[in-house]
Amino acid sequence: MKKASAFIAAAAMVLFCGTAGTAPAAESTTKNPYQGNQKIVKEGRKIFDENCKVCHGEGGKGDICPNLTLKKKKFGDTDADLFMTVSKGRPGGMPNWDARLGTEKIWKVITYIRSIEK
Numbered sequence: 001m002k003k004a005s006a007f008i009a010a011a012a013m014v015l016f017c018g019t020a021g022t023a024p025a026a027e028s029t030t031k032n033p034y035q036g037n038q039k040i041v042k043e044g045r046k047i048f049d050e051n052c053k054v055c056h057g058e059g060g061k062g063d064i065c066p067n068l069t070l071k072k073k074k075f076g077d078t079d080a081d082l083f084m085t086v087s088k089g090r091p092g093g094m095p096n097w098d099a100r101l102g103t104e105k106i107w108k109v110i111t112y113i114r115s116i117e118k
């Protein structure tokens with residue numbers, strides 16, 4: 001619970017203080033601080049292979065679970081939507097990862113997902 005309220009506090013800070021805040025970039029839950037960073041894409045791929053591939057398939061192409069290479073996502077495709085999906089989970093069987101991965105690794109895996117979208 002403590003972690004959840006820290007997330008809410010960080011989100012509120014972004015809302016009320018705009019981008020001028022001093023919080024580290026990785027603390028944001030609405031905008032990917034690593035977007036387009038090729039080094040992070042590699043790290044994200046590792047996180048994906050270890051945690052997500054079992055359901056979402058090789059390269060995220062979908063297996064028993066949704067194909068993540070499609071730009072159009074069922075639960076929304078903004079950075080904030082993807083963050084919510086991965087951190088909090090979704091009702092049809094998508095687990096929540098906030099406690100297991102934390103904000104930084106969630107953004108890294110999202111950076112990888114962005115790199116495989118077409």
Ligand code: HEC
Binds near residue numbers: 056085092093094
């Ligand atoms: C136990 C299997 C399982 C694992 C492991 C898993 N997912 Fe999922 N994921 C699902 C299912 C099932 C859905 C569809 C949920 C629904 O439709 O309600 C989903 C949905 C998603 C979506 C939303 C797709 C859309 O169209 O909106 C994203 C993004 C996603 N997963 C990313 C990940 C990431 C990143 C990981 C690893 C950190 C991961 N998933 C691990 C089962 C899994």
